[in-house]
Amino acid sequence: MVSPVLPLKVRGVSVRRGARHLLGPIDLTIEGTGLTMVLGPNGSGKTTLLKVMHGLERPSEGKISYGLARAEAERRQAYVFQTPIVLRRSVQQNLAYPLELIGRPRDEIRRRAGEWAERIGLGGALSSPATRLSGGEKQKLALARALIRKPELLFLDEPCANLDGRSTRAIEEMLLEARAAGTRIVMATHDIAQARRLATDAILLINGAVHETGEAPGFFDAPVTSETKSFLKGDIIL
C-alpha cells in the first residue's frame, strides 16, 4: 500500500547559502513504494537534498509538497542523520523519546523500546548511557529510534557509513522489513554495492544537480551517461 504522505514532489528547488549555490534547480517525485538511493560524490548535495525533502532546510527557490498537509505529512516522517545524534540519556530513554513525544502509554513504550534494543543488539545495554556507545552502536540506535514510530517516509543519510559487515547486514534487513511494511525510503550512500542490493530506483547527484535517474537494475547495469558509468565503476569523477 502506498502511504498518503506520497507523492513527495520537489519542484524547481534550489538551495543557496550566502553566495554559494549548493543545490538545484531540482525536479523530482518520490512516489509508490520502494527505496530511492541518492548517490553522488562528497559535497554533491545529497545531505542538503534529503534535508530539504524532509523539511529541515528551506529551499531558496521552488517548492516541496506532500500528499498530505505539511504538518500532518511531517509527523509521518523520520530522518537519520549522517552523524548520529544521541540524547544524553540511556539507550532505553533514547528509544522511548519519540514515543513519549506523541504520548504513547508507558507500558507500550517500555515494550517497544525493549524490542528495538534487542533487534539492534543493545538488549543488554538498555540502561547504559547512549553517549558512551561506539560510533556504530550510536548509528544503529539512531536508526531504531527513527523506525520506532513506524514512519511512512524515512530519510537515511549514510546509515551504514561506520558499520562492519555484520551490522550493515542487520541494518539492511531492518530497512527491507520496514520497506515491506510500507515505509517509503530515501537514502544516501557511498556504497555502490549496497545501492545495488537495496535500491528500487536511484538518483545520481553531481555538483548539486540531478545528473541521471533511473529504475534499478537498469540504472546500475546500463547507465546512460559516461559519468554515471564511471561513478558506478568507482572511478573518480570531477
Add this chain to the structure above:
Amino acid sequence: MSDIFDGLAAAFWLLVTLEPNLVEISLRSLQVSLTALAVACAIALPLGTWLAVQRFRYRRVTIATLNALMGLPPVVVGLIVYILFSRSGPFGVLGLLFTPTAMIIAQVVIITPLIASITHQAMRDLWAEYHDLLISLKTTKVQRVRTLIWDGRRTLLTAALAGFGRAIGEVGAIMIVGGNIDHATRVLTTAIALETGKGDFALALGLGFVLIALALMVSLITHWLSQTEREGRW
C-alpha cells in the same frame, strides 16, 4: 596571638554546643539564600533556556544586558533596592525595608543574571547538539525546553550552586537593605562583619566556620556533578 587561639577555642565551643544565637543566624542565612535561590532559579532556568532556543528581535540585546547585570556590584544592587523600597520610594508602602523579604529581593536581583547566563551558555551548546533531531521529531517549543532542561540538568544544578554560593557569601547588599537587625535580619555575613568590628572573634569565627562549611559543600557537590557528567553517569 593568644586572642586568636582563644577565639578559635571559643568558636569551636559555640559550634559543638550549638549555641542558640549561632544556630539562629545560620538558619536565617540559609532561609534567605535558599528562598532567593528558588525564586532566581524559577526565573533564570526557563529564561536562559528560552534565550538559547528562541530567535527573536532583541535576543542579543537581552543576552548582553544579562551579562552586564552579572557584573553589577552587589552594593549598588543594595542601594537600588533600598531606594525602591524606602518609605519615599515607589514600593515604600509595602514596608519591606529591613525585613528578610527585602534581603531576598536583593539576592534574587544579584544571582538571577548569573544563573540565567550560565544556563544560557550550557543550553546553547546542548541545543546546537540536539537541534536537527528535535526539529525532525516535530517537537513543540515546550517539549524542546523540557528536553533541554532535563538533559542539561547537571549543568543547571551547577549554575544553581554558583548562584547559591554567591548569595550566601554576599554582604554588601543585604547589609544595606536588611540593616543587620538582631533577631530579625542578621545573617552569617553581616553578623561576622559586626562581631569582627566589635572584636568578638569567637562568634565571628564560629559563624565563619559555618560559612566555610557551606561554601565547601557547594564546591564539593559541583565537583561531583562534573565528575558524573564526564563519566556519562546519571
